[in-house]
Amino acid sequence: MLTISTGNNAVAAAVRQAIPAVVAAYPITPQTEIVEQIANYVTNGSLKSKYIPVESEHSAMAACIGASITGIRTFTATSSHGLLYMHEMVNWAAGARLPIVMANVNRALGPGWNVWAEHTDSLQARDTGWLQVYVATVQEAYDATIMAFRIAEDRRVYLPVMINLDGFSLSHITQQLEESEIGDFIPPLMLDHAIDTKAPAGYGCMTPSTDYFRIRYDIERSMRDSVAVIRETEDAFATKFGRKYSWTENYRCEDAEVLVLSMGTLGKEAEVAVDILRDEGVKAGAMRVRWIRPFPELDLGDRELVVIDRNYSFGFGGILASSIRAKTGRQCYNVIAGIGGQEVTYNDIAGFIRNRRIGEETWFGVDA
Amino acid sequence: MFEIRLHSRGGQGGVTAAKLMALAAFRDGKYATAAPFYGAERRGAPIVSFIRIDDKPIKIYSQIHNPDLVVVLDPSIIDLVNVFDGLKPDGKVLINATEVPAKAAGYKVSLVDLTGIALKINLIVAGSPILNTPVIGALAKMGLFSRESASAAIKEMFSDERNYQAALMAFEELV
Amino acid sequence: MTDIRVQIVMSGTSATEYICKCTSACAGCSSSLILRHVLKAAGPDTVLVVPACCTSVLQGVWPNTAFNIPVYNVAFAAAAAVASGMAAAFESMGKNTNVIAYAGDGGTVDIGIQALSGALERETNFLYICYDNEAYGNTGMQRSGSTPIGARTTTTPGGKVHKKKDLDRIIAAHNLPYMATACSAYPQDLAKKVQKALSIKGPKFMHILAPCPPGWRYDASKTIEVGKMAVKTGLWAMYEREYDLLTISGPTKAAMIKPAPLEDYFKMQGRFSGLKEEQVKTVRGEMERNLRMLKAEAEGC
Structure with a gap:
């Protein structure tokens, strides 16, 4: 129905x-x-x-x-x-x-x-x-x-x-x-x-x-x-x-040169950001991580990674980014965003990808 | 994608109105989402809901910053909140009022007396006139969704016939 | 997956014994004595829910157990809530299995009281038994809300300065179909009360005094005598309340007429060695008030 x-x-x-x-x-x-x-x-x-x-x-x-x-x-x-x-x-x-x-x-x-x-x-x-x-x-x-x-x-x-x-x-x-x-x-x-x-x-x-x-x-x-x-x-x-799910939901990832990884609704919003960037000629893809335990094998290739964490482990880092680093040894640009319901739009996410600084962490909107 | 921002006060049925709009659009065969933005859940507090209608699945969860249409269920909110903020240049405004509020001057405003309609047919719950079903009639008239889908949505969510009547009255009243 | 359950190690005991002769209880432990009679009264179609307390330890070490009955060990605050879920599950299956939560005083009057109050209010079909040794026994005798005034514990080395919480009147405020007090020294009275409780549908509660030789500091051989003295002085009142009908049990009726001297009870136990005169007065006052209220209720005044 x-x-x-x-x-x-x-x-x-x-x-x-x-x-x-x-x-x-x-x-x-x-x-x-x-x-x-x-x-x-x-x-x-x-x-x-x-x-x-x-x-x-x-x-x-x-x-x-x-x-x-x-x-x-x-x-x-x-x-x-x-x-x-x-x-x-x-x-x-x-x-x-x-x-x-x-x-x-x-x-x-x-x-x-x-x-x-x-x-x-x-x-x-x-x-x-x-x-x-x-x-x-x-x-x-x-x-x-x-x-x-x-x-x-x-x-x-x-x-x-x-x-x-x-x-x-x-x-x-x-x-x-x-x-x-x-x-x-x-x-x-x-x-x-x-x-x-x-x-x-x-x-x-x-x-x-x-x-x-x-x-x-x-x-x-x-x-x-x-x-x-x-x-x-x-x-x-x-x-x-007829409805298919997997460890991650991948959007335009096949030929992507930069991936934005996230969890929950921000992952859907990120797909809109990917469309915007693709129109600009940036080969971006969105990977929404669905399962956290057990933590999945992620097909990241050698693409640049932007990880959005709507969470934080104080004194350590965003938990998704930390997990990805620990599991794959890959560096990423970790954006802490959406904490406490902070408004994060597809335009914001497109900005995260455009302005990525691999190896760094930023707190969106509060990190001067 | 057509984006609607709906302003109301807690207890006026704005959240239900948003759901009804999504349901009516959905019955038209469109994709639709309705997202209430909750602040403090008190009666009387200004509440805003975001409704999106599109031909393809909607992936956006963030707020609507540049609406195509602004709906105001309570004109007194206009003094508290800039309901016209970000309205697209050709965007429209629907206000539950009998005359155009001063601050609405210069916008493409449609008026409908939803409160009057509710009072006329005694569509009152717990002392408050019900606005969420009549507004669906007005929005159907504006072409947001078909009249058939609007009535189907109302009948799906409400068994009291007066809700449909009120929507019909608003449909006919709106010029 | 490894089978995480544990098997019965002892056999050869009577079919009606549900606690086998291999518990790791202290000598003279009255809480295991209480449980022995509780389970005999309840019979084999019974599940015991046990929060952290002496009973979680004395049943034995994995993969063995001294209890010939299903025992579900749970976290400290959770006994009544776990029993709630279990009772609902058995009800959904149409089973009449007895669900008995068996908890110490710390797990009842302190950390477990919220879950217990909730379970009683929801009219859970179970029997909750608080065996009261008036301190956190399993962790080495620290003060609980149930420790009497003046008693030395490891966290009240100078004697407890606060009074014992009146658990039973808190429970009574839930207007449950059956509640009773009992004492390990009166096993027949105790068993009858358990049987009656289990014959009634809905929430039932029993509060059973469980003298503790190492905690109360008396010789293990005196565990029955100490329990009897608690009743004979009138300090521990035994009664049962079926809905509104209060019946005072025989030994307490006798104590109401001719009580044994309170001092005799204190003298038997090392924990009261530093008891002050005004604390004795406080205890006596509380005791007399309790008995007066019970008597008035029983006489319908």
Whole structure:
């Protein structure tokens, strides 16, 4: 069915297709619309889920953990301070190998209060063992949410998945959305280590160093195995629904001599900047990085790189740029932009590319 | 691409009006996006929404700085915000008012009394006249989208018949 | 993926024993005694949710466990919320499995109270048990909100200056279908209360006094005597409240009529060695107020 939707409502609509048995919900701007819409579905009977209106985000993730370990499908959504508040349980969910799916609406961190888009919230959770995907359109928010359940619940993965969408600029924008009947696209969840009172077992008790170490290594092994699962899932999705996704979305990259890399909605805006530069005779291309965990192999060639980071690791650098440098050994021009919802237009991005200074970092608009 | 900037106050239905515009354009077979820009989410605070309509997918998420059309749901905002900022030289302005505000002199202004229409048919929710559905009628008259798509959009989002009536009245009233 | 669960190591114990003879609890540990009776009362179709506390340690070390029941260990603040999710999940599957959160006083009156309050307010179908040894025992006896005034802990070397938090009245304010207090020294009373709690749908709460030999500084052999003395003095009042109906348990009724001297309870424990006269007065005042309120409620005044 072709309709229009906000990014938030697209996530909720995808959750309705996935039918989690338990949804834990706590409101936070700009995520609230997701849990409101799911509450509507549960109230009007179009989604048969137990809806737990928890008293905090810490409890939202805790409730998902308690529900998930019984072997059922779970979902929650959060943003910014909510994600930080549940950080302990975010780690726990991955360590407990639970296929929880969570939408995080990317928002800046206080103080001061700022409800607009920034990726520092979810990137602070990049070392937790969660898979993380960043989306840029309403359709992609819907599709990625559906795929997240299948990826998380795959026996080769058994790790939670976080779908990240930019606060307001994607969560609240209205675009067209094709809703799909997913049928058997997400197989029934079979959690091998689910609680069974007929075969009692302990979970998460005191664990000596060597065993603990091995269990942590297992998380990394599954993270590596998830690469194939993500590829298979995105391919199966393309075959079934005709919408194709991959590790990155590449726009006019084939013959490009300079690439602009970014995440989220800025990546779409960058495509418009590329068109402008191409008209000027500059061979530019835009590469939007979708998956951050597992971090993809990037096909960068020997092209010059401009990396836009809507986030920052204080004392170190933009996190996408740092990751690219660490993974590929390539230098780049790192532009810190869009922090706290800063307005960044395609003209601005064209300017970043035109005025690139490889090896340097700049804070757009504030770095004199 | 046709770019519209819509000015309203929190609680007047500007965000819904933007969604309706996108839906109507979408029902015309166009691509459309509607992006409200939220400041403080208080009733009465000035709010701006950005609507883009195009024949191809829209990749722009940033604000509209050079609109083709400015829509003002509350004329009192004109005293607070420069609603004409960046308006294209041939750009148009639609204002919910019965006479042209002084600051609007020199612009291509169309007037429609959306508040009057809402009050006339008692389209009032929680004490406020509803402006978001009548404005769709006026915009259909301006050729932003077809009359059929405008009515389809309204009927898709609202079950109360008065919303359609109000849009029809605005359509007929706008010269 | 490695199976991260742990297997039962001990066998040969009675089918109705769910705690095998290989816990790493301290000698005279009354919290493991409480749990033994809780699980016997609850039966095998039970899942235990345990936040950080002595119980997370005494169940044993991976890949072995001393508990013959599914135990889900969780982060300190999370027990009630994890139990919420679990209860909802079992409900969605049509299962009647008991969900019991078993938490210490620190995990209940301090860091876990927000999640607990939320779970009670949402009418979660579970039993939350706070076993109260009046300090953070697992980390070596630091003060908690449940530590009584005057008690020495490692963070109150001069004796605690603040009163014990009145957890039960906080819980009672949630108007839940069943709540009860109990003591490790009265296992039959305790077991009956657990059974009654589990027969009721909705949120249930039990607050069980758990004397702790190393923390309270008394000989391990005296763990039952100390528990009994807490009740006999009237300091630890045992009762159950089914909706609005309060029933005071037998030993507390007796203590209301003829209480044992409070000083006898303090004298048994090294933690009270520095107790000041005015602190005894404070404790006595609090105790008398508590008993007066309970009596008035039980008599319907």
